[in-house]
Amino acid sequence: MSDADKPSASPGAREEAPIGLSGEAPVEGPGGPERGEADGPGAPGEATEAPVVHGYRGLPVSAADVALVDRALALAGRCAASGDVPVGAVVVGPDGATWGDGYNRREADGDPCAHAEILALREAAAARGGWRLDGATLAVTLEPCPMCAGALVQARVARVVFGAWDDKAGACGSVWDLVRDRRALHRLEVVGGVREDECVAVLRDFFSARRAPGRG
Numbered sequence: 001m002s003d004a005d006k007p008s009a010s011p012g013a014r015e016e017a018p019i020g021l022s023g024e025a026p027v028e029g030p031g032g033p034e035r036g037e038a039d040g041p042g043a044p045g046e047a048t049e050a051p052v053v054h055g056y057r058g059l060p061v062s063a064a065d066v067a068l069v070d071r072a073l074a075l076a077g078r079c080a081a082s083g084d085v086p087v088g089a090v091v092v093g094p095d096g097a098t099w100g101d102g103y104n105r106r107e108a109d110g111d112p113c114a115h116a117e118i119l120a121l122r123e124a125a126a127a128r129g130g131w132r133l134d135g136a137t138l139a140v141t142l143e144p145c146p147m148c149a150g151a152l153v154q155a156r157v158a159r160v161v162f163g164a165w166d167d168k169a170g171a172c173g174s175v176w177d178l179v180r181d182r183r184a185l186h187r188l189e190v191v192g193g194v195r196e197d198e199c200v201a202v203l204r205d206f207f208s209a210r211r212a213p214g215r216g
């Protein structure tokens, strides 16, 4: 068994990779059905008409949510210029109209709060002329951290859609679940694992490059 082929973080890697890259969704969560992919790709039968994207525990995800995460992925690409961890976010209204977007600028701005979600929420609030973002959906490539999850609750965002689970610092079901805490005044609908493979790959590439030979 060779470790050389494994792209995921090794026990010795102590970079602040935000995710375990295990590819496994958390065991806990809203008691959804079990993953419905046990048949595998070789299942007999006719081909399906349209490709169905599966998210958390294999649940199908709406095309609209997939499109939002794709937009967030494109925004994450803009982080390369500043060396920021690639994370992008989009906020849309109930009708799908774009209210705001952003990408991680923590390094670029030297601002610990300049996460993609915060910047997208600020832009959305400015566009709406107020802090309440009732009915909004925020899509982001990585499961929000506690700060951003708190901001989502504060802004009264209705839904959060994300790609990669963050089993080290995620606050929408992985480590904490601040957006569905029964004690909170406001709770969100959570749709995780959308375009998970793509979102994980973006982060994995970023952190593997930082670990490239020549750097401690």
Ligand SMILES: [Zn+2]
Residues within 6 Å of the ligand: 115, 116, 117, 144, 145, 146, 147, 148, 149
């Ligand atoms: Zn955050």
